[in-house]
Amino acid sequence: MDLLDKDFLINFFYLALKEVERRKEDINKLNVYPVPDGDTGTNMLMTLKSSLEEINKINPKNIGEVSEAITKGSLMGARGNSGVIMSQIFKGMNIVLKDKEKITPKELSLSLIEGVSKAYKAVIKPVEGTILTVSKSFAKSFYEEIKRGKSFEESYFNALKETRETLKKTPEMLSILKEAGVVDAGGLGFLVFMEGGFKAISKREVEMEKIETKEAKLYQKLEFPYDVVILLKTELDEENLMKDFNLNGDSLIVGREENLIKVHFHTDNYLKLIDYFQKKGSLIKINVENMQHEVDILSSKEKEVGFVSVSRGEGFNKILKDAGVDEIVDGGQTFNPSTKDILDAIERINSKNIIVFPNNKNVIFSALQTKELTEKRVEVIPTKSIPECISSLTIIDKNLPVDEMIEEIENIIKNIRTIEVTKSIRDTKFNGKLIKKGDYIAIYDDRIYNSNDSPEDTAIISLKNLEIEDGTLITIYYGEEIEEERAKEFKEKIEKIFPNCDIEIYSGGQPLYYYIISLE
Amino acid sequence: MTKIVVDSSCDLPDEYFKEKDIKIIPLYLKVGDKFYKDGVDIKSEEFVELLKKEKNLSTSQPPLPDFINTYKEIIEKGDDIISIHITGRGSGTYNSAKMAKEEINTDKIDVLDSENISAGYGFIVKRVCELVEKGLSRKEILTKFNEIVSRVQIFFTLNTLQYVYKGGRVNDVKGLILNVLDIKPILHMKEGLPRIYKIIRGRNNSLRELSRIVTEKIKESERNFELAFIHLDAKKELEELKNNLLSKLQPKYHFTKIVGSALGVHAGPGALGVAINFLED
Numbered sequence: 001m002d003l004l005d006k007d008f009l010i011n012f013f014y015l016a017l018k019e020v021e022r023r024k025e026d027i028n029k030l031n032v033y034p035v036p037d038g039d040t041g042t043n044m045l046m047t048l049k050s051s052l053e054e055i056n057k058i059n060p061k062n063i064g065e066v067s068e069a070i071t072k073g074s075l076m077g078a079r080g081n082s083g084v085i086m087s088q089i090f091k092g093m094n095i096v097l098k099d100k101e102k103i104t105p106k107e108l109s110l111s112l113i114e115g116v117s118k119a120y121k122a123v124i125k126p127v128e129g130t131i132l133t134v135s136k137s138f139a140k141s142f143y144e145e146i147k148r149g150k151s152f153e154e155s156y157f158n159a160l161k162e163t164r165e166t167l168k169k170t171p172e173m174l175s176i177l178k179e180a181g182v183v184d185a186g187g188l189g190f191l192v193f194m195e196g197g198f199k200a201i202s203k204r205e206v207e208m209e210k211i212e213t214k215e216a217k218l219y220q221k222l223e224f225p226y227d228v229v230i231l232l233k234t235e236l237d238e239e240n241l242m243k244d245f246n247l248n249g250d251s252l253i254v255g256r257e258e259n260l261i262k263v264h265f266h267t268d269n270y271l272k273l274i275d276y277f278q279k280k281g282s283l284i285k286i287n288v289e290n291m292q293h294e295v296d297i298l299s300s301k302e303k304e305v306g307f308v309s310v311s312r313g314e315g316f317n318k319i320l321k322d323a324g325v326d327e328i329v330d331g332g333q334t335f336n337p338s339t340k341d342i343l344d345a346i347e348r349i350n351s352k353n354i355i356v357f358p359n360n361k362n363v364i365f366s367a368l369q370t371k372e373l374t375e376k377r378v379e380v381i382p383t384k385s386i387p388e389c390i391s392s393l394t395i396i397d398k399n400l401p402v403d404e405m406i407e408e409i410e411n412i413i414k415n416i417r418t419i420e421v422t423k424s425i426r427d428t429k430f431n432g433k434l435i436k437k438g439d440y441i442a443i444y445d446d447r448i449y450n451s452n453d454s455p456e457d458t459a460i461i462s463l464k465n466l467e468i469e470d471g472t473l474i475t476i477y478y479g480e481e482i483e484e485e486r487a488k489e490f491k492e493k494i495e496k497i498f499p500n501c502d503i504e505i506y507s508g509g510q511p512l513y514y515y516i517i518s519l520e
Numbered sequence: 521m522t523k524i525v526v527d528s529s530c531d532l533p534d535e536y537f538k539e540k541d542i543k544i545i546p547l548y549l550k551v552g553d554k555f556y557k558d559g560v561d562i563k564s565e566e567f568v569e570l571l572k573k574e575k576n577l578s579t580s581q582p583p584l585p586d587f588i589n590t591y592k593e594i595i596e597k598g599d600d601i602i603s604i605h606i607t608g609r610g611s612g613t614y615n616s617a618k619m620a621k622e623e624i625n626t627d628k629i630d631v632l633d634s635e636n637i638s639a640g641y642g643f644i645v646k647r648v649c650e651l652v653e654k655g656l657s658r659k660e661i662l663t664k665f666n667e668i669v670s671r672v673q674i675f676f677t678l679n680t681l682q683y684v685y686k687g688g689r690v691n692d693v694k695g696l697i698l699n700v701l702d703i704k705p706i707l708h709m710k711e712g713l714p715r716i717y718k719i720i721r722g723r724n725n726s727l728r729e730l731s732r733i734v735t736e737k738i739k740e741s742e743r744n745f746e747l748a749f750i751h752l753d754a755k756k757e758l759e760e761l762k763n764n765l766l767s768k769l770q771p772k773y774h775f776t777k778i779v780g781s782a783l784g785v786h787a788g789p790g791a792l793g794v795a796i797n798f799l800e801d
Contacts, residue, residue: 077584081612319700395719473722502722
């Protein structure tokens with residue numbers, strides 16, 4: 001058996017570093033633990049480079065001196081957690097390697113064991129599923145293979161194989177990796193380093209079964225949840241068809257099937273997408289799938305409490321989902337959902353406790369009826385408007401026990417006032433006040449304000465009549481009939497009238513109501 | 521004599537560091553592949569501008585030699601060291617400091633984890649300084665340290681979630697990722713980690729709530745206390761909050777400081793907070 005000398009270790013280290021350099025971005029992408037700042041690969045490389053500089057500086061005479069240089073350089077240049085841990089591995093290895101002229105592969109394997117043990121000790125609270133676990137796996141299996149009498153090359157190769165398996169198991173050991181759907185970045189960095197080093201041992205291609213290095217998905221919230229396939233009949237060729245296409249999304253595929261064009265796209269707004277192609281030809285078939293739904297189901301454990309909200313309007317639905325609503329039941333004024341609609345939503349949620357937000361006086365009763373019809377515990381919060389649901393769900397601590405949560409929500413709701421601005425559909429009398437058909441009306445509780453100028457002026461009249469404290473948050477949700485520009489102008493007006501309030505504006509997308517305004 | 525060493529994320533008045541001869545080891549600010557020493561290459565006023573401009577700004581723990589050199593320098597003069605650092609659960613700085621101690625292989629250094637940040641961390645350092653001046657030994661201070669840490673609380677609110685999201689250091693921020701709705705969370709430090717204390721909608725509401733929480737905590741404890749007011753690019757709002765609190769509360773001592781970059785990178789412009797140091801009887 002040949003002994004390993006200083007040139008071997010220098011060459012090994014150089015090739016290993018080069019491999020880390022080549023796959024730096026892959027490693028960066030995975031970085032979620034302990035801090036997802038996406039720099040594990042960069043940090044590791046900088047640490048290794050500092051070692052290389054040290055080797056070049058001292059011109060070592062034997063393998064012990066190479067090891068000393070690597071150790072010193074990495075200690076001085078260690079960046080980030082994974083860099084620090086690498087430096088500790090080298091430091092531990094150096095205990096075995098220093099003062100040696102040449103070493104046997106067995107001594108190399110022993111030094112790795114020493115290195116890993118040093119790294120474990122250096123970290124205050126060692127966590128499994130990280131570079132520690134992965135490096136331990138390599139050191140252990142390399143040592144055992146050598147002990148079994150396998151050749152250096154064979155032992156190292158088998159250890160790489162084993163290490164790759166360990167790396168793949170890291171998500172099982174560390175839940176944050178699993179949530180993000182990645183293996184550990186530092187662990188991959190170590191593996192890549194060792195794979196690079198293998199080139200100094202063998203000409204054999206490391207059969208690298210590719211380790212999936214997709215970008216860490218930290219929050220299983222898809223940016224472009226809708227998977228849309230459109231079949232279109234058009235005179236245009238692909239290039240002209242896509243000429244002014246500028247929608248946000250990914251995975252665009254445009255293909256021709258005889259005289260039809262098939263478009264595949266992931267988007268956050270399928271209506272706009274459909275709208276685009278509708279203008280380019282005649283739509284034959286549209287298929288929309290919400291991938292978020294699948295993701296949610298896959299990752300859904302049973303929840304302590306589930307939330308059902310009645311709502312109408314694309315913007316409102318989005319905000320409600322954001323705020324934590326599990327199921328939305330379509331409905332509102334003039335379109336009340338049935339008890340069955342609400343019941344179905346309750347049953348769809350994987351939770352034994354359900355809180356229902358009817359968000360309309362006329363829906364409260366049908367919501368209450370569901371209590372008799374399900375095994376689940378259903379509590380109905382008598383919300384009269386969607387903003388009440390949005391605000392309470394946004395700020396509530398969702399870890400509270402159900403009873404406390406309900407109490408909290410009811411307290412929050414007391415502090416929210418809602419004004420709804422719409423148009424009168426007939427001549428009517430309200431609290432003795434005559435309201436003509438076509439008048440704009442703003443309703444707050446049992447007060448009503450009317451004018452025939454514009455929805456905005458009517459809203460302002462009502463706001464001026466309410467006592468609004470400085471510092472109040474005024475949230476304006478504009479309806480489907482209001483253009484964004486117009487809503488923004490309205491917001492500016494309100495800002496001038498109430499300069500000491502916070503004003504926020506969102507698209508509610510609701511029908512019938514020009515504006516729904518909440519004060520809290 | 522015992523010297524105090526801190527890292528640059530420690531927020532106390534600049535004069536205080538000078539007066540007490542506290543050594544500051546700078547964290548590094550990373551812009552792409554370039555590193556700058558926090559507080560040395562980049563001052564806090566420049567930092568806000570950089571933060572607004574630079575998308576890829578992050579902080580990084582000081583490299584080992586920075587600790588080793590500082591420690592050696594102090595020890596060679598015959599002094600010993602208490603080295604106190606930003607929460608070890610949020611930064612590798614504390615770990616590096618421990619390693620540096622091990623490298624030097626000495627019993628002349630105690631490396632301690634403040635489990636806090638910014639002015640919360642500052643108050644802990646201040647208390648240790650006072651005990652050193654009182655003549656307590658390192659060992660005596662060490663036994664008291666957990667209690668010192670537990671006396672400090674910090675609450676702060678953010679004006680934007682962009683930075684905390686990007687920085688990724690607030691673990692339970694996950695539940696905060698809202699696509700549409702704007703929220704203003706109030707955070708605090710718990711077991712060495714920044715956690716959500718309460719979620720609020722509306723900037724004014726969150727400032728009012730912050731002031732309410734601080735008042736409530738102080739009333740509850742019935743102790744004497746010190747206050748620190750910290751902000752990043754929110755001077756006017758902070759002044760208002762400060763005046764409001766000082767009109768009803770009587771701290772034994774208080775100071776105001778621009779948030780250090782270690783917290784600033786994650787909190788973003790508009791961040792504003794109050795640290796409370798409850799005093800011993």
